[in-house]
Amino acid sequence: MTPRDASDANDNRWSDLDRPPLNAAALRRALVREGGLWSQVDVVQRTGSTNSDLVDRAAKGEAREGAVLIAEEQTAGRGRLDRQWTAPPRSGLFFSILLNPTEVPVARWGWLPLLTGVAVATGLSRSAGVDTALKWPNDLLVTVGGEERKTGGILAERAGDDGVVIGVGVNVSLRADELPVPQAGSLALAGATGTDRDPILRGVLRSLEQWYVKWRRTGGDPAASGLQETYAAGCATLGRVVRAELPGDRSISGEAVAVDGDGRLVLATENGVQEPVGAGDIVHLRPA
Structure with a gap:
């Protein structure tokens, strides 16, 4: 199906x-x-994945920095590790953006998903009145009935030599009987002041612009831009005992004590070693 403008x-x-x-x-x-x-x-009515579409557009020269592609429905939405992301049409915000941070050293591009998390959480707080926390590295958490639930996620992919496409999915109006898994949540279930997606999306994208511009002006320095401190303040993973499930079927457990200058989660293990984790699934074992 050829994507059509939703207007x-x-x-x-x-x-x-x-x-x-x-x-x-x-x-x-x-x-x-x-x-x-x-x-x-x-805005397209329906597509497989906004990330895949925008990466393809960038490769063809049909998109430049600042392009935003939003889908009312995704039929092949992806999270990390190619996990499927499904939701009813028009029940959430499913969009991707194209960035070209060429003035920032590539070694610092790994901060972009974390920056997006900070920006989205800030935007949701302002536009929907929902307190959103961050689970390292890229999950958005809300509280529903006293329980921590995942309401969104972030996926970054390279687009050529100088581009990054970042996809964001946020459950906005999903009702309890529509949740894909019991651990999922939505802004509506978390007590949002409103579920009109237009102002919520505008708030999120304005927040993203503010954070990206600030980060880029400092050469991507997470400390000078305030990103590292702000991420740590909003990260629900820090201060908790967690298990990191790593590539190669390896796992380590410990207390999450910091996010370092490279955006890695630092675990203090039982044997007294501080071990940075750069990739993997994090399981919260008990509250802070």
Whole structure:
């Protein structure tokens, strides 16, 4: 199926009146401006993966830095380790952005998913009134009925030699009977002040622009930009005993004590060694 702009004709446009479609034209007017980061904003009714589509557009020269691609429905949305991400149409925000941080050393590009987490959490707090925490490295957590639930995730992929596509998925209006797994949540279930996706998306993208510009101006320095400190302050993983499930079927357990200058999670193990973890799944074993 060829993706279509969601502002165009859509057979099921008003099939769920609690979930109106995004207004692509209004989003462009609000976000695309001279001198700003966002260069184009496209909304498609349905596609497999916005990340795959935007990586492909970048490879063909059809997208430049600041391109935003949003889907009302993803049929092949992916999380880390190629896990599937599914949700009903228009129930969340599923989008990807293209960045070209060429003035930042490539060694610091690993901070981009963490930067996105900080920016999305900040944007959700402002626009939806929901306190959102971060689970290292790229999960967005909310509290539902006193329990920690995952309401979103972030996936970064290289796009050529000088580009990075970052995908974001956030469950906005999912009801309890629509959750894909019991551990999932949504902004609505977490008590959001509203679930109108247009202002929520604008708030998130404005927050992303602010953080990215600040980070880029400091050459990607996580300390000078305030990113490292802010991430640590909002990270629900720090101070907890966790298990890191690493590539190669290896795992280590310990207390998560810091996020270092490379964005790695530092674990203090039982034998007194501090071990940085750069990749892997983190399981929270008990509360802080």
